[in-house]
Amino acid sequence: MASIDAVLQKIDDNQPAALQRLFALLEIPSISTDAAYAPQCARAAAWLAAELTGLGFEASVRETAGRPMVVGRAKASHRDAPHVLFYGHYDVQPVDPLSLWNTDPFKPEIQDGRRIVGRGASDDKGQLMTFVEACRAFRETGGLPCDVTVLFEGEEETGSPSLPDFIAANRDELRADLALVCDTGMWDAETPSITTMLRGLVLEEIVVRAADRDLHSGAYGGAAVNPIHVVSRIVADLHDADGRVTLPGFYDGVDELPAAVAEQWRALPFDEGDFLRGVGLSVPAGERGRSVLEKIWARPTCDVNGITGGYAGVGSKTVLPAVASAKVSFRLVGRQDPAKVAAAFRAFVRARLPADCAVEFIPHGASPALQLPFSSEALTRARRALHAEWGREPVMGGSGGSIPIVGTFKQDLKMDSLMIGFALDDDRVHSPNEKYEVTSFHKGARSWARVLDALAK
Amino acid sequence: MASIDAVLQKIDDNQPAALQRLFALLEIPSISTDAAYAPQCARAAAWLAAELTGLGFEASVRETAGRPMVVGRAKASHRDAPHVLFYGHYDVQPVDPLSLWNTDPFKPEIQDGRRIVGRGASDDKGQLMTFVEACRAFRETGGLPCDVTVLFEGEEETGSPSLPDFIAANRDELRADLALVCDTGMWDAETPSITTMLRGLVLEEIVVRAADRDLHSGAYGGAAVNPIHVVSRIVADLHDADGRVTLPGFYDGVDELPAAVAEQWRALPFDEGDFLRGVGLSVPAGERGRSVLEKIWARPTCDVNGITGGYAGVGSKTVLPAVASAKVSFRLVGRQDPAKVAAAFRAFVRARLPADCAVEFIPHGASPALQLPFSSEALTRARRALHAEWGREPVMGGSGGSIPIVGTFKQDLKMDSLMIGFALDDDRVHSPNEKYEVTSFHKGARSWARVLDALAK
Numbered sequence: 001m002a003s004i005d006a007v008l009q010k011i012d013d014n015q016p017a018a019l020q021r022l023f024a025l026l027e028i029p030s031i032s033t034d035a036a037y038a039p040q041c042a043r044a045a046a047w048l049a050a051e052l053t054g055l056g057f058e059a060s061v062r063e064t065a066g067r068p069m070v071v072g073r074a075k076a077s078h079r080d081a082p083h084v085l086f087y088g089h090y091d092v093q094p095v096d097p098l099s100l101w102n103t104d105p106f107k108p109e110i111q112d113g114r115r116i117v118g119r120g121a122s123d124d125k126g127q128l129m130t131f132v133e134a135c136r137a138f139r140e141t142g143g144l145p146c147d148v149t150v151l152f153e154g155e156e157e158t159g160s161p162s163l164p165d166f167i168a169a170n171r172d173e174l175r176a177d178l179a180l181v182c183d184t185g186m187w188d189a190e191t192p193s194i195t196t197m198l199r200g201l202v203l204e205e206i207v208v209r210a211a212d213r214d215l216h217s218g219a220y221g222g223a224a225v226n227p228i229h230v231v232s233r234i235v236a237d238l239h240d241a242d243g244r245v246t247l248p249g250f251y252d253g254v255d256e257l258p259a260a261v262a263e264q265w266r267a268l269p270f271d272e273g274d275f276l277r278g279v280g281l282s283v284p285a286g287e288r289g290r291s292v293l294e295k296i297w298a299r300p301t302c303d304v305n306g307i308t309g310g311y312a313g314v315g316s317k318t319v320l321p322a323v324a325s326a327k328v329s330f331r332l333v334g335r336q337d338p339a340k341v342a343a344a345f346r347a348f349v350r351a352r353l354p355a356d357c358a359v360e361f362i363p364h365g366a367s368p369a370l371q372l373p374f375s376s377e378a379l380t381r382a383r384r385a386l387h388a389e390w391g392r393e394p395v396m397g398g399s400g401g402s403i404p405i406v407g408t409f410k411q412d413l414k415m416d417s418l419m420i421g422f423a424l425d426d427d428r429v430h431s432p433n434e435k436y437e438v439t440s441f442h443k444g445a446r447s448w449a450r451v452l453d454a455l456a457k
Numbered sequence: 458m459a460s461i462d463a464v465l466q467k468i469d470d471n472q473p474a475a476l477q478r479l480f481a482l483l484e485i486p487s488i489s490t491d492a493a494y495a496p497q498c499a500r501a502a503a504w505l506a507a508e509l510t511g512l513g514f515e516a517s518v519r520e521t522a523g524r525p526m527v528v529g530r531a532k533a534s535h536r537d538a539p540h541v542l543f544y545g546h547y548d549v550q551p552v553d554p555l556s557l558w559n560t561d562p563f564k565p566e567i568q569d570g571r572r573i574v575g576r577g578a579s580d581d582k583g584q585l586m587t588f589v590e591a592c593r594a595f596r597e598t599g600g601l602p603c604d605v606t607v608l609f610e611g612e613e614e615t616g617s618p619s620l621p622d623f624i625a626a627n628r629d630e631l632r633a634d635l636a637l638v639c640d641t642g643m644w645d646a647e648t649p650s651i652t653t654m655l656r657g658l659v660l661e662e663i664v665v666r667a668a669d670r671d672l673h674s675g676a677y678g679g680a681a682v683n684p685i686h687v688v689s690r691i692v693a694d695l696h697d698a699d700g701r702v703t704l705p706g707f708y709d710g711v712d713e714l715p716a717a718v719a720e721q722w723r724a725l726p727f728d729e730g731d732f733l734r735g736v737g738l739s740v741p742a743g744e745r746g747r748s749v750l751e752k753i754w755a756r757p758t759c760d761v762n763g764i765t766g767g768y769a770g771v772g773s774k775t776v777l778p779a780v781a782s783a784k785v786s787f788r789l790v791g792r793q794d795p796a797k798v799a800a801a802f803r804a805f806v807r808a809r810l811p812a813d814c815a816v817e818f819i820p821h822g823a824s825p826a827l828q829l830p831f832s833s834e835a836l837t838r839a840r841r842a843l844h845a846e847w848g849r850e851p852v853m854g855g856s857g858g859s860i861p862i863v864g865t866f867k868q869d870l871k872m873d874s875l876m877i878g879f880a881l882d883d884d885r886v887h888s889p890n891e892k893y894e895v896t897s898f899h900k901g902a903r904s905w906a907r908v909l910d911a912l913a914k
C-alpha cells in the first residue's frame with residue numbers, strides 16, 4: 001500500500017484528466033423524472049459501470065422497474081480491511097427554465113478558472129466523482145485501503161422509488177461496515193463538514209368531521225360545533241408559551257448536545273439574523289433559550305404544514321363547515337420513538353375532540369432521527385482526515401431535513417452513514433446555472449483519499 | 458269603512474277567484490337569474506301593475522338596470538290613516554333539476570285539495586298575493602284602512618343588485634310609517650309567527666404573512682414562525698371555555714330577552730335534539746347555559762367560515778408556509794355596534810401577532826342586528842290581529858340569518874319592518890315541487906286584513 005502522500009500526489013497529477021472524465025458524465029442528460037430521458041439515464045449508468053470496471057471493480061448495471069442501479073465492488077490491497085459502501089446518484093434535475101441558463105446545461109465548462117458549470121455538476125455527479133477519483137488514485141499507486149462497494153442510483157431526484165426494494169433484495173451484497181454518503185455540503189468554502197445527525201419525521205393528517213353537511217352559519221351558528229374551531233384549538237394547544245411541544249412524553253429520548261459539540265456550534269461564524277433575513281424574517285421563533293442551529297439541527301419540532309376548512313374562495317360565505325383538516329409534522333431527534341410520538345399525538349387530538357366530532361387520522365410516514373454517535377471511531381478518524389486536508393476542524397453539523405437513503409441504510413442494512421460532501425450553499429442545485437467549485441472537486445477527491453486511508457489504519 | 462268581519466267575508470267569498478289570479482301569476486316563469494327570462498320578469502311586473510291598477514292603486518312598472526320594480530300607491534278611505542309600505546318579490550328561483558318535479562313548475566295545480574304546487578307558490582308569489590287579496594277585499598267593501606305603498610322587486614333571488622339605488626333614488630315615494638315584509642314563515646302549520654329580530658353580521662378576513670416565501674420545514678422548522686400556528690392561536694383564543702366570545706366589549710349592547718319572550722320560547726314545542734339530529738349532531742355547542750333557540754336567534758356568535766394555509770393536496774408536503782388566512786364572521790344582536798366589533802377583532806388579532814408577522818384585514822361587510830322593539834305599538838297590534846285569526850299567540854321569533862331588505866328599510870328609510878309570513882318549513886322553497894298551503898294563502902290574506910285593520914285603529 002502506497003503512502004497517502006503518493007495517493008494525494010496522484011490525485012493532483014490526475015486532475016486535468018479527472019475534469020475531462022467528469023465532463024463526459026455531465027454531458028449525459030440523465031434527467032430521471034422525464035421518461036423521454038430514460039435512455040440517457042441508461043447511458044450514464046453504463047458509463048459509470050465502465051469507469052468502475054476500468055478501475056478494477058467488478059461492476060454492473062442492474063435493471064429496476066425504473067432507472068438502473070450501478071453496483072461495483074473492489075477489494076482492498078490487503079486482507080482484513082474495513083468494508084465501506086459508497087452511495088451517490090447519477091440522475092439530475094430537469095433544466096427548465098432553460099432560458100435562465102447562461103450556457104448549455106449539458107455542455108459543461110469551467111468559468112473563471114474555478115467553477116464547473118452544468119446540470120449535475122454539484123448534485124450529484126461532481127460529488128460522486130470525487131470518490132471515484134480517490135479510488136483511481138489508490139489503484140494507480142498500489143491498491144485500495146478498504147474493501148469498497150459502490151452504489152449509484154438513478155432515481156434520487158424522483159424520491160428513489162426503486163431503492164428500498166433493491167436494497168432489500170441485495171442485502172448481502174450491499175452490507176458493509178460503514179456507509180459513505182456524498183450528497184451534503186461544506187460549512188463554507190474553507191470549512192469542511194460532517195453531517196452527524198438527521199432529524200426524523202412523523203407526518204400525521206387529521207380530518208375532523210362534525211355535522212353531516214355544511215351548514216348556514218346564520219341558521220346554526222352558535223348551536224352547532226364548528227370543526228375549524230376544533231382543529232385550531234388542537235393546533236394552538238400543540239405548543240406552550242415557551243415554544244415547546246406539549247405532547248406528553250414528546251421530549252423522551254431528546255439529549256442535550258455533548259459539551260464539545262455545543263461549544264463548536266457556538267463558535268461557528270453563524271449569524272442568526274442573516275440566516276433569518278434571507279427569508280424575510282428577523283427574530284428566531286420556536287423554543288425559548290435555544291440557538292437557531294440547535295433548533296434546526298438538534299431539537300425536535302412540530303409544524304403544521306397545511307390547514308383547510310370551509311370556504312377558501314374570494315370574498316365571504318356564511319358557511320359553518322362539516323369538516324376541517326390539518327397536516328401536522330414532527331421533526332424528531334436523538335432517540336425519540338416515531339410510533340410513540342404518533343400515538344401521543346393521536347391521544348392528544350382525541351382528548352380535545354368535543355361531542356359530535358369524529359376524527360380520522362391519515363399517517364403519511366414516520367422515520368426516526370439518525371445520529372452518528374459522537375464517540376464513533378469512524379467519525380473521529382474522518383474528522384482527523386478532513387482536518388489534515390483543509391487545515392480546519394470540520395463542523396459536526398446536523399441537517400434539519402431527512403436524507404432517506406441514510407435511514408434505509410440504518411434500518412435495512414444496520415449501517416451508520418458518514419455524510420461528507422463538498423457542495424456549497426451557492427451551488428444552485430436544482431436551479432439554472434448549477435456549479436461546483438473546482439476546489440470542491442479536487443480537494444473532495446483528496447478528502448476521500450484521506451478518509452479511506454484513515455478508516456483503514 | 459266596512460267592519461273587519463265584512464272584509465274577511467269578502468276574502469272568503471273571493472277565494473276561488475283569488476286562486477285563479479295567483480295561478481295566472483305562477484304561470485309566468487319570472488326567473489331572475491337567467492337573462493333569457495328577462496321578458497318573463499317584465500311580464501310578471503306588468504301583470505302585477507295591472508292588478509294593482511285594477512284595485513285603484515296608482516301603479517307603474519319602473520325600469521332598473523336589471524329586472525323592473527313595481528310600485529303602487531293607494532290612499533286609505535279616511536284621512537290621517539297610518540302609512541305602510543308592503544314589500545314582496547315576483548321573481549323566482551330556477552327550476553332545475555326539472556326531472557325531480559312531479560308536475561310542470563309553471564303549470565300550477567292544487568294537490569289533495571290543500572297544496573298549491575308550482576315554482577314561486579311559496580317564495581314569494583303566493584305570499585305577496587295574500588297582501589294583494591287583503592287589499593282587494595278592503596277595496597270591495599269600502600276602502601283601505603291605511604295608506605298603502607306596494608314595492609315588488611324582481612331581483613330578490615339574485616341578491617337585489619338594483620334595490621339599494623332604487624330606494625335611495627325614491628326615498629320620498631317609498632318612505633312610510635312601517636314596512637310590512639312577507640317573506641318569512643310560520644312557526645308551524647297552526648301557529649303564526651312574527652319575526653322581530655334579525656342578527657347582524659360582521660365579516661372579516663385576516664391574512665397573516667411571515668417569511669417572504671414558503672420554507673422547507675426541515676431547514677427552517679423550529680426557528681421560523683409558522684403563520685398557521687399564529688392563525689390557529691387567534692381562532693382558538695376567540696372563545697373561552699364557556700363558549701363565550703372573548704373580544705373585549707363584544708357583549709356591549711346585548712340584552713337579555715324580555716321575560717315574556719323568554720317564557721314564550723321556553724314553552725315552544727321545539728326539540729333541540731331533533732333540530733341537531735337533522736344535520737347529524739346531537740349535543741348543542743356554543744354558549745353555556747343558553748337554549749338553542751336563544752343561541753341562533755338572540756345571541757351573538759363568532760364562527761370561522763374558512764381557514765387556509767400551506768399544502769392542501771393529497772399526501773404530505775414538508776412546507777412551512779409563508780401565509781395563512783381565516784374568514785371570520787360575527788353574528789350580532791341587539792345594539793352591538795358592527796364597527797366596534799370589527800375594531801375589537803382587529804385589535805385582538807394585532808395583540809396576538811408575533812414578531813415578523815404582518816396581518817392584512819379584508820372586510821367583507823358589516824351590518825347591525827335589526828330588532829323590532831318588543832314594546833312597539835305596531836307589534837302589539839299585529840300580535841293581537843294574528844291571534845284573532847289563528848286562535849294562537851304568534852311566536853315572537855328571531856332569525857339567525859339576515860334579510861337585507863329589512864336593513865335597507867331601517868338604514869335608508871328609517872323604517873322598522875313587521876315581518877309576517879305564512880310559509881312552512883316544508884314548502885321546498887328553491888327546490889323541486891315547491892308548494893304553498895291553501896290555508897296559508899287564504900288565512901294569510903285574512904291575517905293581513907286583520908293586521909291592516911289593527912294598525913289603523
